[in-house]
Amino acid sequence: MNKKIKIGIVGYGNLGKGAELAVKENADMELVAIFTRRKPDLLNTNTNVVHISNILDFKDKIDVMILCGGSLMDLDEQGPMIAENFNTVDSFDNHGRIPEYFEKINNIASKNKNLSLISVGWDPGLFSLNRLLGQCVLPNGKDYTFWGEGLSQGHSDAIRRVNGVKYGVQYTVPVKEALEKVRNCEILDTPICSRHKRICYVVCEDNEDKDRIEKEIKTMPNYFAEYDTTVFFISEEEFNKNHNEMPHGGFVIRAGNTGLEHKQKMEFNLTLDSNPEFTSSVLVAYARAVYKMTLEGKIGAITIFDIPLGYLSHKSMEELRKELL
Amino acid sequence: MNKKIKIGIVGYGNLGKGAELAVKENADMELVAIFTRRKPDLLNTNTNVVHISNILDFKDKIDVMILCGGSLMDLDEQGPMIAENFNTVDSFDNHGRIPEYFEKINNIASKNKNLSLISVGWDPGLFSLNRLLGQCVLPNGKDYTFWGEGLSQGHSDAIRRVNGVKYGVQYTVPVKEALEKVRNCEILDTPICSRHKRICYVVCEDNEDKDRIEKEIKTMPNYFAEYDTTVFFISEEEFNKNHNEMPHGGFVIRAGNTGLEHKQKMEFNLTLDSNPEFTSSVLVAYARAVYKMTLEGKIGAITIFDIPLGYLSHKSMEELRKELL
Numbered sequence: 228m229n230k231k232i233k234i235g236i237v238g239y240g241n242l243g244k245g246a247e248l249a250v251k252e253n254a255d256m257e258l259v260a261i262f263t264r265r266k267p268d269l270l271n272t273n274t275n276v277v278h279i280s281n282i283l284d285f286k287d288k289i290d291v292m293i294l295c296g297g298s299l300m301d302l303d304e305q306g307p308m309i310a311e312n313f314n315t316v317d318s319f320d321n322h323g324r325i326p327e328y329f330e331k332i333n334n335i336a337s338k339n340k341n342l343s344l345i346s347v348g349w350d351p352g353l354f355s356l357n358r359l360l361g362q363c364v365l366p367n368g369k370d371y372t373f374w375g376e377g378l379s380q381g382h383s384d385a386i387r388r389v390n391g392v393k394y395g396v397q398y399t400v401p402v403k404e405a406l407e408k409v410r411n412c413e414i415l416d417t418p419i420c421s422r423h424k425r426i427c428y429v430v431c432e433d434n435e436d437k438d439r440i441e442k443e444i445k446t447m448p449n450y451f452a453e454y455d456t457t458v459f460f461i462s463e464e465e466f467n468k469n470h471n472e473m474p475h476g477g478f479v480i481r482a483g484n485t486g487l488e489h490k491q492k493m494e495f496n497l498t499l500d501s502n503p504e505f506t507s508s509v510l511v512a513y514a515r516a517v518y519k520m521t522l523e524g525k526i527g528a529i530t531i532f533d534i535p536l537g538y539l540s541h542k543s544m545e546e547l548r549k550e551l552l
Numbered sequence: 553m554n555k556k557i558k559i560g561i562v563g564y565g566n567l568g569k570g571a572e573l574a575v576k577e578n579a580d581m582e583l584v585a586i587f588t589r590r591k592p593d594l595l596n597t598n599t600n601v602v603h604i605s606n607i608l609d610f611k612d613k614i615d616v617m618i619l620c621g622g623s624l625m626d627l628d629e630q631g632p633m634i635a636e637n638f639n640t641v642d643s644f645d646n647h648g649r650i651p652e653y654f655e656k657i658n659n660i661a662s663k664n665k666n667l668s669l670i671s672v673g674w675d676p677g678l679f680s681l682n683r684l685l686g687q688c689v690l691p692n693g694k695d696y697t698f699w700g701e702g703l704s705q706g707h708s709d710a711i712r713r714v715n716g717v718k719y720g721v722q723y724t725v726p727v728k729e730a731l732e733k734v735r736n737c738e739i740l741d742t743p744i745c746s747r748h749k750r751i752c753y754v755v756c757e758d759n760e761d762k763d764r765i766e767k768e769i770k771t772m773p774n775y776f777a778e779y780d781t782t783v784f785f786i787s788e789e790e791f792n793k794n795h796n797e798m799p800h801g802g803f804v805i806r807a808g809n810t811g812l813e814h815k816q817k818m819e820f821n822l823t824l825d826s827n828p829e830f831t832s833s834v835l836v837a838y839a840r841a842v843y844k845m846t847l848e849g850k851i852g853a854i855t856i857f858d859i860p861l862g863y864l865s866h867k868s869m870e871e872l873r874k875e876l877l
Contacts (some may be wrong), residue, residue, distance in 0.1 A: 241798055252691045252692050255692055322877065325873055325877050329873055343590075353689075358876050359861055359872065359876050360678070362838040362865070363864035364834050364864075366621040407787075438590075485570065485573060485829035486829050489829050490810050490823075491824050491830050492823040494822075495819070495820075496819045497819075498735075498817040498819075500814035501816070502563075504811045505810060505816050508690060508810055510687040530862075532861055532862030532869060532872050533860045534860055536684055537684070539685070539688035541686050547684065548654055549650070551683050551687075552650050552671050552680045552857075
């Protein structure tokens with residue numbers, strides 16, 4: 228057997244915990260350590276936990292670092308610092324700032340002869356791949372992304388910022404009729420906000436004015452005002468019982484024509500009980516690809532578009548041709 | 553503007569006709585010629601048609617040849633011959649013989665410094681990619697491929713070999729209950745034959761015994777005997793009106809678990825009005841990837857697993873990162 232791929236995880240929020248579980252599902256990998264800004268003793272895990280200030284002690288002991296910082300701020304700061312010293316995989320998901328982040332990481336990683344895969348997960352990530360595939364195979368067509376049903380972290384945070392809200396979650400739900408139209412290759416020119424509904428579950432503090440809270444949520448610009456938004460007030464018990472998971476999913480659909488009149492539809496969809504566990508499973512599979520590409524001398528920053536999919540597998544290309552083509 | 557990618561098409565059956573249409577949808581490509589074993593005058597097209605015996609006249613005039621031979625026998629014979637002189641893309645789909653075909657093409661293409669992508673289309677092809685992706689992202693899971701609803705060429709041919717059958721087509725239809733179970737992440741251990749139904753439409757010669765024909769079809773081993781098969785006898789008029797298209801499609805579903813108990817489902821599906829036009833659209837997109845890889849000096853045989861998906865696009869990696877991630 229070959230040597231195992233040595234993995235490090237930076238950050239131990241939902242994503243880091245998911246990555247820890249995912250590494251265990253891959254027999255060709257070994258989790259060397261989790262790096263945290265907290266006191267290492269505080270983490271409830273059997274994995275070796277190291278304070279992030281000691282990360283350089285592991286410079287030659289880890290093949291790929293999986294960056295699981297809990298926020299974009301973490302990645303903005305940690306990404307370049309760690310890419311200077313390690314091969315990395317991250318899920319940087321501020322779509323608008325990807326080119327700038329790519330440049331920064333590319334400079335640092337290239338200079339230090341490391342390889343960094345940025346912005347992988349499911350969106351950006353597998354959804355991006357499918358948008359690309361659709362556009363290339365059916366150039367005469369249109370693609371649509373639907374998100375949900377699923378819990379949106381950003382929108383849940385927005386609800387919780389409203390005065391008088393104790394707990395709150397928001398589920399994004401694709402509008403069924405729009406989804407069916409797209410699946411039937413009808414052209415849909417409506418904006419994203421009319422293709423999704425927003426359902427909110429809110430626990431409010433005692434004696435708060437629910438009408439005011441509902442109005443504040445529904446009129447919040449960018450987050451809710453443009454959407455068909457429903458707010459349900461529930462008890463703390465119900466909240467704890469039914470809203471402590473992080474399901475998500477979505478659809479990428481490319482509908483196009485070939486020849487004179489033939490409709491063709493490509494669809495990729497995900498139904499996820501746990502968004503962070505799935506995202507981290509993608510990160511772990513792509514960590515293997517990064518490792519394989521470093522063996523070939525590849526350096527700098529790359530994205531999911533640069534990676535031959537065979538590199539994701541622990542199997543040889545020969546086995547893949549035989550078993551999976 | 554860069555120079556256009558010069559494409560040749562070998563064979564002018566359904567696939568070749570589809571490729572001809574697909575090249576027109578791609579502004580960065582130019583169709584130089586169609587090569588045929590028939591008398592060139594007989595082909596009803598505006599494209600330049602050349603007898604296959606003169607193919608070597610085009611040795612430096614074509615960047616990628618798309619092999620659209622009508623049968624496996626064509627590819628077995630043409631594949632190596634053309635790979636000796638050109639970069640090629642083909643849709644070799646005898647799954648069991650892919651390793652052997654790969655070796656043969658790899659030797660010839662490598663020796664002559666050409667690049668050949670074999671076995672691309674949707675299955676093998678995009679479906680293979682999705683099986684791979686599912687296995688790598690969700691190692692603790694199971695994947696299922698369903699084909700249809702769609703016309704199966706091989707099974708239609710089998711029907712037409714039955715004595716007394718004038719015309720016949722066969723549609724493969726996924727069993728809805730099985731598909732729904734898989735989509736709900738239930739484990740299905742039933743074989744492929746119990747997950748698909750076969751619906752046959754037959755026009756028989758005058759005065760033939762329909763009971764005998766139906767029985768011969770339904771008991772044909774490998775093709776129908778193991779399946780829930782229905783045979784409808786229809787008139788020639790109805791046949792010509794309703795059964796002259798080649799729709800197809802299917803589903804690749806990976807259902808797995810992450811962590812302790814979270815169910816995760818990945819699904820890729822296709823709904824195609826025209827199977828040959830879609831398959832040839834895939835071939836054309838991958839011809840671009842082959843061209844880009846030859847510019848980097850890549851030679852030998854490759855499969856869909858070896859290709860970074862960004863190479864499918866006429867856009868630069870920079871544009872892709874900005875627009876599609």
